[in-house]
Amino acid sequence: MKLSRRKFLQLTALGSASLAAPRLAFSSEGNDRSDDIIISIFLRGAADGLNIVPPWGDPDYYRLRPNLAISEPGDQDGTLALDDLFGFHPGMVSLMPVYEQGDLAVIHACGSPSPSHSHFEAQDLMERGLEENTNEFNGWLGRYLDYRMDDSFGVFHAVAMGIAPPRTLAHQASSIAMPDIESFTLQFPTGEEEKIRTLLKELYSGDEMLDQASRDTLAAVDELALADPLRYAPENGAQYPDSPFGRQMQAMGQLIRADLGLRAGALSLGGWDTHEGEAATLESLVPDLAGSLAAFHTDMGADMNHITVVVMTEFGRRAYENGSAGTDHGHGSFMLAMGSNVNGGQVFHQWPGLKDENLYGSGDLEVTTDYRQVLAEMIDRRTTGMPLDTLFPGFSGYSPLGIFS
Amino acid sequence: MDLQQRSLAKKIAAFATLASSGADRAARTDNPDQPLPPPTADILTLSRCTFGITEALARQIDRLGREQWLRRQLDWNRIDDSPVEEQLHKQTPTIYMSEAELAELGNGFRVASQLKQATLFRAMFSPRQLYEVMVEFWNNHFSIYHRDGAVILLKTLDDRDVIRPHALGKFRDLLHASSKSPAMLLYLDNHTNVAGTPNENYARELMELHTLGVDGGYTETDVQEVARCFTGWAIADWRSENKGKFQFYPNRHDQGAKTVLGRLIDPGGGIRDGEQVVDMLAAHPSTARFICTKLARHFVSDQPPQTLVERMSQVFLDTDGDIPSLLEEMILSEEFLATADAKFKRPMEYLMSALRCTNPTLERQSYASLGSYLYALGQLPFEWGPPDGYPDTAGYWTSTNGVLNRWNFASLLAGSRLPGISIDYQGLAGDNRSAEETVDSLAHRLLHRRLNRTHREAFIRFLEDKDPENRLADQGDFQERIPALIGLMLSSPYFQYR
Structure with a gap:
């Protein structure tokens, strides 16, 4: 059951022992720096790190993927080299300037240590920030919100672009979900609006499932109308792709510009389950992802100084290709981090190699960087911090990689 | 419309x-x-077993009583819905077309749109309400995305020839039909699953989502072995006589021995390999539990009472997955009546x-x-x-x-x-x-x-x-x-x- 923010604050104030507990890691006390706005993007369906950020310098890559590998730099439709080992899929071209400018970092052979090869289980675990199933219901980003919550948090503190908030955002208070800004208005009969709203509040008061959601809906509609985010056109010549994801990234930018009090946002881009005909799928999805991220970066401009974007996926794909010009479920994949305070322009990795003896399980890229290392460092460096065991229960061994400054 | x-x-x-x-x-x-x-109790039953309460339904259940009303709904074939079908013949003719006719028509958008319309129309107007609820349940259980290439045409056949004939039949028959559904073979890529370089997509989802459940006791090796069993299960080429229909290609099938869930599958089994897997999965206790949990989650509560799930699982195993028997056990249970407004x-x-x-x-x-x-x-x-x-x-x-x-x-x-x-x-x-x-x-x-x-x-x-x-x-x-x-x-x- 959702608690109202006020009730939640009351409860935490009463049981403040947990808040007073020593902070196990993270920033020094007395740091008055404000928190970054965190935007979490989940690539659903297990995105292929090996073809999105191809390890062109590893000869085994070409051995395992004779038909599917992205060819070497310099070839037509070849890899866009980032260094001697890695490059970008050619569809990532629009992110090259962001990378070169130092605002985009890649983390490779990265992912969850969970052995699950199920999309749904692995997404669920990653969004909850867990290695194995426990009773923890909320998402990792949600736990951050719960920890940080105070009176300054408004109804728009957490927003998901889409039908429903992803588990990543689940926390004690509720998140706003909207597929777009335009249609988030009420269509009550003219002249009756106020009476209907009053009566709905009365009818839903105390309703276990919908009391909070109905209040939040009414409040969100009002705040949105007042702030009018749609008046903010993309700045600095940013051009978002004309795709659902591009429009949602643009909307997220408009919500930030409208100063609605956004602290965390979540978006999903699906369709990465490339068991068959992978090349064609990536040719359409990768430019959508890259173009949307690049446009957001351009649009936000100097504001990227207090915005951090992270991109993740539930697991990677099998290192060797299958007979359907695709790849089956694998293990390690990649992450992206974008923002002015990202130590970008580099690929963070401990490359495990792709020789048969280096592969995980049935032939997957090994995970050498736990995705929680990346996220923990982001919360550590780009917010005022929180206890690690609250953010990622059961995760120890945090050591910052220097992805964020 | x-x-x-x-x-x-x-x-x-x-x-x-x-x-x-x-x-x-x-x-x-x-x-x-x-x-x-x-x-x-009557109203609760109607609100869970239909797409909405009408005056006529309320009168009907009042006259018959819950049990009798339920049995009538389960005996779906004897409920006359010819007026609805007559309308649909006029409004959405593509839902009745053969593979060949659909292929010739080629207008995927129209075909998909008519199937969606027919689905809504039947939900609204068919007197076979529980049947339509179960059609929706199984369409969702064996979920297939309409916008995945030729699925836009083939889902029409899946709905008509796979889901509808078995929605109130035996789970085993439904599973067999689904495993040979061209729409499913295409959506989960089994049409390109061939010996030597198998494609695991269908094998995995068959166990994780259609039968055993993610904790149902299969391993990564089982996924690979089941994928081998289904090599060669494909769709006949659009140029062939059987176009758009299921076809087994022996020359693409891995004829070696396999081991699935600890059981040896002898070499040379051909199409029987996959069929044997379907039989094993349909009779598996994990499948019984998984399906019954999903049914109880749909009809009773987001947190289905374990006592109910256990009784239903026993019925599942005793009746070879007889869907009407499962529904009777569930809908006439105390747990059903004790959970009003839980959904x-x-x-x-x-x-x-x-x-x-x-x-x-x-x-x-x-x-x-x-x-x-x-x-x-x-x-x-x-x-x-x-x-x-x-x-x-x-x-x-x-x-x-x-x-x-x-x-x-x-x-x-x-x-x-x-x-x-x-x-x-x-x-x-x-x-x-x-x-x-x-x-x-x-x-x-x-x-x-x-x-x-x-x-x-x-x-x-x-x-x-x-x-x-x-x-x-x-x-x-x-x-x-x-x-x-x-x-x-x-x-x-x-x-x-x-």
Whole structure:
């Protein structure tokens, strides 16, 4: 059951022992720096790190993927080299300037240590920030919100672009979900609006499932109308792709510009389950992802100084290709981090190699960087911090990689 | 689409009869001080086993009693739905086309759109209501995304030849049919699963999502071995005589021995390899538990009572997965009756039930209105991308987006403001002299249960409003406010749960 923010604050104030507990890691006390706005993007369906950020310098890559590998730099439709080992899929071209400018970092052979090869289980675990199933219901980003919550948090503190908030955002208070800004208005009969709203509040008061959601809906509609985010056109010549994801990234930018009090946002881009005909799928999805991220970066401009974007996926794909010009479920994949305070322009990795003896399980890229290392460092460096065991229960061994400054 | 076929403009008398019969009303339903007075056992049964309560259904279950009504619904073949099918033959002819005809037609968009329309039409108008609920359940269990290449044509065949014949049959038969469904083979890539370089997609989802469940006791090796068993299971080429039909290609099949779930599958089995796997999975205790949990989650509670799931699983194993036997065990259980309002209506259930109780005139363009709201709410049929199907727990659907679009739909429907949809207010509200009578009769007609005393008074106040700024109210005619009251009732908690 959702608690109202006020009730939640009351409860935490009463049981403040947990808040007073020593902070196990993270920033020094007395740091008055404000928190970054965190935007979490989940690539659903297990995105292929090996073809999105191809390890062109590893000869085994070409051995395992004779038909599917992205060819070497310099070839037509070849890899866009980032260094001697890695490059970008050619569809990532629009992110090259962001990378070169130092605002985009890649983390490779990265992912969850969970052995699950199920999309749904692995997404669920990653969004909850867990290695194995426990009773923890909320998402990792949600736990951050719960920890940080105070009176300054408004109804728009957490927003998901889409039908429903992803588990990543689940926390004690509720998140706003909207597929777009335009249609988030009420269509009550003219002249009756106020009476209907009053009566709905009365009818839903105390309703276990919908009391909070109905209040939040009414409040969100009002705040949105007042702030009018749609008046903010993309700045600095940013051009978002004309795709659902591009429009949602643009909307997220408009919500930030409208100063609605956004602290965390979540978006999903699906369709990465490339068991068959992978090349064609990536040719359409990768430019959508890259173009949307690049446009957001351009649009936000100097504001990227207090915005951090992270991109993740539930697991990677099998290192060797299958007979359907695709790849089956694998293990390690990649992450992206974008923002002015990202130590970008580099690929963070401990490359495990792709020789048969280096592969995980049935032939997957090994995970050498736990995705929680990346996220923990982001919360550590780009917010005022929180206890690690609250953010990622059961995760120890945090050591910052220097992805964020 | 022309949905005018129906004429259910009836008076409230039936509900008065229902209310006075009182045979299976739990005592607590009479208490108007509860926050949300629960429905009677009959009404609860109807709200879970149909796409929405109508006057006719309420009378029928009152006459037959729950058990008899349920048995009739389960005997779906004997319920005449020829008027519905006659309409569909005219409105959505592509749902009856053969593989070859669909291939020749080639207009995938039209084919997909007609299947969606037919799905909504049947949910709204078929007298085989429980059957349609189960068709939706299995379409969602064996979820296939409409916009995956030729699936746009092939899903029509999957719905007609795989799901519908077995929706109230044996799970084993349904699973066999699904494993040979061209739409499924294409969607989960098994059509390109060949010896030597197998494709694991179908094998994995078959075990994880269709049968055993993710914790059902299979290993990564089982996934690879099952994939080998299904090599060569494909779709006949569009140029061949059998185009668009299932075809087994022996030369693409891995003829070696396999071990699945600890059991040896002898070499040289050919197509029997996959069929044997289907038989093993259909009879597996993990499958029984997984399917029964999903059924109980759909019909009873987001957290299905374990006692019920255990009894159902036993029935599953005893009857070879006989779906009507499972439904009887569940619907006639104490757990079913003890969980009123535990389920939040999903968008499809919400929209259909709102239409079925308001009984509007539907014209051709109404389908677009309904489609746009199902899209906004996130449950347009066959549009869930991943293979796990639309979520069947409240958490996903109770977002601000969900609440907002429900209220908007209710408000527009009630005001006859959706293109092609208009309500007969006279038929719905009747000739009531007072605001009290109007509220009571509309509550009976739309909400099918008693109102909490405070809520009833609030509805009456709303209807009687004499606010001088309100032009309509100035005329002192509460009748003018009936559409808004209908919208409010459909927006209220009384209409969100089942």
